[in-house]
Amino acid sequence: MDSQTKSNQPKTSQVKTKPKLNSKNQSFKLQANNVDVFYDDFQAIENISLDIVEQSITAFIGPSGCGKSTFLRLFNRMNDYIDGFLMNGSILLDGNDIYDSSINVEELRKTVGMVFQKPNPFPKSVYENVAYGLRIQGIKDEEYIENRVVESLKQATLYNEIEGNLEKQALALSGGQQQRLCIARALAVKPSILLMDEPTSALDPISSGKIEDLIHELKKEFTIVIVTHNMQQAARVSDNTAFLYMGKLIEYGDTQKIFTNPEKDRTQNYITGRFG
């Protein structure tokens, strides 16, 4: 299949060489090399290679069904649960292949946190939500847990809003607060990477704005990969942008360049709203 694609469509072989980022001596946190993804017979990702810069924000944009969420979920192996999922190629985190059989998936997910499209707090108190990731690691030190909970909530700019009422039911919070709670929950286990799958698509503009501000803050400490439908959002928050279309990586590079002077016509058409 792979060789066929190459011989029939010489265009894709251009993508095979990794798109160069004009990185200013930044190191790459995540590296995807020639990744194919299949769900049974359907090919969701076709030969994508790209590097993600440490402590930066990388946005994946593209129309629905282009494979951007699938691609994002490769980084913490959330696709493993889907029946018929098959991947070729490799994904390196700090140089180590995360699909190697020696990798402990649970450990990987402590390093690579994730925030989902719809806020999905557990039906518990705010405190227990944030503490969950620590508790399942077997941490019993309640003082440490409480410190992490408060710290994470402050980091996610939620602590002041709930006035330190940690016993509040998570589901009683507003949608935007719930999403920031989910971010705090992900931060509590001290990941180095944060994956965000359309984190603001279920929220109103004001809540979305707060999340965007938060993402900007978090960049200082974390490597963030964000999938978004909202192109203004990608332009506002990200350092680098990847445009995916029909499972292929069309263009990847500096966000400003992608949005002002893209190399490919298809990218141009998409960001100007002519299709997708």
Next chain:
Amino acid sequence: MNRAKINRLKDKAFKYFGIFASVIGIVILAIFIGFVIYMGIQRLSWDFMVELPSRFAENSGIYTAWMGTVWIMVFTTLISFPLGVGAGIYLEEYGKKNRWSSFLEINISNLASVPSIIYGLLGLGVFVRMMQMGNSILAGALTLSLLILPIIIVSTREAIKAVPSSIRDASNALGASKWQTIWHQVLPASFGGILTGVILALSRAIGETAPLIVVGALVYVPFAPQSPLDEFTVLPVQIYNWVSRPQEEFVINAAAAIIVLLGITFIMNGIAVYFRNKWQNKMQW
């Protein structure tokens, strides 16, 4: 007549059919219960509850029968709850979805509709004879457990299916193992539904007569069971026996025993509703 009028008419017609259908069910049940209570209430007394069975109707009590029912239900619960819930969790969470699993799924549903007397024959062959348990409480409880396992498995699976996948994703993404996700998130969220299914299944078991007669529940047991290996009788078997007697007094005894059995069933269903509401109020998304 224009279209809107026709639609309104259809709407009304279906509404009245619905009312008619509901009334039929409720009225027949009410007549049945009313009749039983009318016949049996006079016989209900403390003595009736604590007397041993006798060949004289007026001296007969249901002590051994309801004690037998309690013993049987306790053991049926102990056996069927962990097995049924465990199987449900496995099929829903661990089992791979392939042709074999859908074959299994269909057959479990089919098992729920096998006549109960067939389970009785199976129990007689396997537990009573092959495993030499005799006509004991244990053999009866195992047989009833087989009978209600499919119901518990199916309702457990339904309850687990109803847990939103977003909760599972959240737990997994934080580095929880499969079992941690099941134990900390999936089971608490689905426990109300699981419990409802289990108790409804037990309510079915409590009324079963045929399989227990086949397994060897006796009609006349002069003592209350002391251990799971004792012989036993249960309320439905006692009722069945009394109803088949020609004397009017025994039929009245049967009616009184039915009231007790209905009472136990209502209490169990009440508990089911209570737990369901309690857990559902806690789990809202």
